Amino acid sequence: MKIELAKSYGFCYGVKRAINIAEKHPNSVTFGPLIHNKDEIERLEKKHQVGLVETLEEAKKYDTVIIRTHGITKERLKRLKSEGKKIINATCPYVTTPQQIVEKMSKEGYTIVIFGDKQHPEIQGVASYSVLPEKTFTILSEDEIIGLPLGPKVALVAQTTRKPEAYQRIAAKLVARVQELRVFNTICNATFENQAATEELARKSDIMIIVGGKNSSNTKQLFYICQNYLDSCYHIENSNEIKAAWFDGKERCGVTAGASTPDWIIEDVIAKIKELTKES
Template sequence: MKIELAESYGFCFGVKRAIKIAEENRNSATYGPLIHNANEIDRLKNDFNVALSENLDSFRAGDTAVIRTHGIPKQELSTLNERNVNVIDATCPYVTKPQQICEEMSAQGYDIVIFGDESHPEIKGVKSYAIGNVFVVNSPSEIDGLNLREKVATVAQTTRKIEEYQQIVGKLMADHKEVRVFNTICNATFDNQDAVRDLAQKADVMIVIGGKNSSNTKQLHSIAKEYCQDSYHIESQNDLQSEWFSEKEFCGISAGASTPDWIIDDVISKIKSLTNS
């Protein structure tokens, strides 16, 4: 069976940067998972003694707290600083940007619409920077019925699909005199999405590797599924099932922005052994 990797996949700039920061800060702890990949987090713990704490109160004066790539709410960042915790910011700069936009635009009197998942840490963080009216929508249909004023500014979760964001803006501009559109979907997301779209049109089975709670991996899987019915989202080689490859000739592979190469390599080896290719 032919196995082909997407032209663009896996670790993005922000994830690479955050891992480098974590590796440079041995004996620290991240507040929440640094990236959405449990295997890589285990590696940082084992090789660099970078722990993970989900509890803000576990950080005391003098501790080093590494801020996850997705960022954290403004109030929590203030709390860490007030406690004299040594804060090392590994927030992806592409996430810092929508945080700043939210803060600036709401200060200028715009109502804010965030396209994203309200329960995702990135969006919890971005939303916390708005000081006025702010609404989070997870799909274009959720725009209908929002009680927005005349001037609206909008940002998107870095990992969302541009097509849905365009629909959201289309709806907003039909009803509002001014819409300030900030395209905060990151280029790595675009590149990985374009590449998975191309590959899924050729493949008859698609494997998309990434954490189950990784937003960008879920988007990649959803795009793959549009073009290739037999598309699967897995976290590691342990999730592979041999029947997926029965009577298939072309397996396409992509991986989310928080998926390290060593996991991808393991998956490819396992597929080869399952298919004797």
Template sequence: MKIRVAKSAGFCWGVKRAVNIAVEAAKKGKGKAYCLGELIHNKREIERLKALGMDFVEDMEALETGNTVIIRSHGVAPQVFNYLKEKGLEIVDATCPFVKEIHDKVTKLEKEGYPVLILGNPKHPEVRGIAGHIKDPIIVNSLEELEELPQFSKLGVVCQTTLNMDFFRKAVSLLALKAKELKVYNTICKATTVRQKETRELASQVDVMLIVGGKNSSNTTKLYQISKSVNERSYHIESKEEIDPSWFEGAEVVGVTAGASTPQWVIDEVVDYLRLLGEGGNWSGRGVCQAAGR
């Protein structure tokens, strides 16, 4: 039995950077360090960060003057930033530079007179942050919603950094028929593209595929959907505790990948547990359980 782990599995550059910035802020920031929203979508990593002295709040009004507030990699709308500043909080901005580039792009499109359409989930914090940079954003998350849009004389388009590439392709083809002048920025992050491509490839080569990461993590969920579309035996798990040994019945190769917000130690726990299962003879191909592909 072999275990193949995707090379790109786990933290992307932007999340790694945000965690490092937040840990530094917890040590050296003014007062107590609060992160606005979960820094990453992983309960156990959140517990680890809490043990380092950081806390997490959803409601910015609950923050008190004299403390530090960390803006996570998703970024925020300028209104949020200004509110925190006016409240006298020390702001530590861990917004991913790639997300900041989208803020600049939508601002520029608006200045150039383009109505701006954002492809992505309107409830996702990254999309809300991007939308907050312009006056009348149009946010669309499905081809059905796109079909219903009116015709535009000109239209500017950006997308959530974790958008599914297939959806992006189809959406842009459709929009080309909706607008006389279309200006599209493909703002899907390279980290996302690489993870999605590797997941598709790996899922098509293995018997069973595990996708590790928070159930509320947008990018992990997309990896799961991609994997499931090519391999019926795909499972989205947050930790090794959710693994059911019966999933591996008759399997010879198991693939593992993980979302951009999944810490390495969570992936290692899953891989170690799979090794143990193999050694314990819980798989039909018992015994030989080796990590490969990373």
């Protein structure tokens, strides 16, 4: 079995930065998971005494609160500050940018359209910065634009993990409906790099292992890309999920990982594939 790693994979700049910040603040808690990887979160807790809280109520018990990579809502940040917590902001700068754009453009009276997943904490955070909540819409496809009560001026931002092609389609549809459209490229390059490298590897592999949290949207995107090229694609969180039968009759195994996946998990996955396929 030939095992090959994607040319670009795993931790991005924002996640590396957030983990560095957390490691420097022992005896603190993160508000929401710092990154979408529960194994790494456990490591931070065991090795660096950085815990995890999910609610403002739980956060009350701690003095130092680290804001996760994908950010939190403006209201929650305000509440934490008003309670006198020491706030360490580990929000990725690429996520802070759309927050600032939404705040500024909504103050200027623009209707805000956000291309992203309403349920994702990053998008809930970004949307919360709008001063015009009744004129702020989050959509997942260009079809959802039909029927939106848009004003004459629209500002468009995207979730950092979205595909540029889909973003362009949304921009094209919007521009036909409004007098003025401001389009901000808030898609993150780290995501592109991992996606392009995954695509290149999937083309020449006959099985792809995609490593990352099950709720990590950028890992899911990598999985969908692989599905365009081959049937044998597996999205796993760690080496325990790997089955020997997946490799029957396969010769070239590609491995890639989402932006929240630490190297030690990837190394473990490769070691397990080698063990199961007797690769030395």
